[in-house]
Amino acid sequence: MSEGWMDVAAQADLPADDVIAVRAGNREIALYAVDGEVFATDNICTHGHARLCDGFLEGTEIECPLHQGRFDIRTGKALCSPLTEDVRSFPVRIVDNRVWVQVE
Template sequence: MTQWIDATAFDEIDDEDVVRFDHAGRTFAIYRVEDAVYASDGLCTHEHVHLCDGLVIGHVIECPKHNGRFDVRDGRPLSAPVCERLKTYPAKVEDGRVFIEIEA
């Protein structure tokens, strides 16, 4: 069973930026690109560094530790040293709030 969780205000995320969201002992990353929102696990699959400290360029998040890159739309790895897909989650904006859909 899944549920939609209120993660943050849409206006709290600048365009081409990422914010951290913690919920139920898990860390997520929420991205804003061209007024669309995306969500993924918040830790890099390579060495479990927080992606919220990374750089967003277009639909790409670059890990702040070893510069591995992922596509925020589907989590696929784009450059070494990352080789494992980043788990992504459905995200939407309603009434100025960003919601992500996760397992209950």
């Protein structure tokens, strides 16, 4: 695998239509499994210091558990107030039923 790619989870460990937290080096990543696809973002909300894995996933939007701001999990785009900054998203690959995230 190319530089910067990290093996973070088995694909079977991802619950369908839900989010989990994983470690990628010293970074905590939120992994989302939606409609057969896997997406990855930083796990900390850009507005308040809340973990997105504790939020509510609806379709391709994650709602922060602290102030109910929502991000698009595909792009990290902030979708509503009180959010003013996007969350970082990361490329994802599935190789041999393992989830790989490019963090750098």
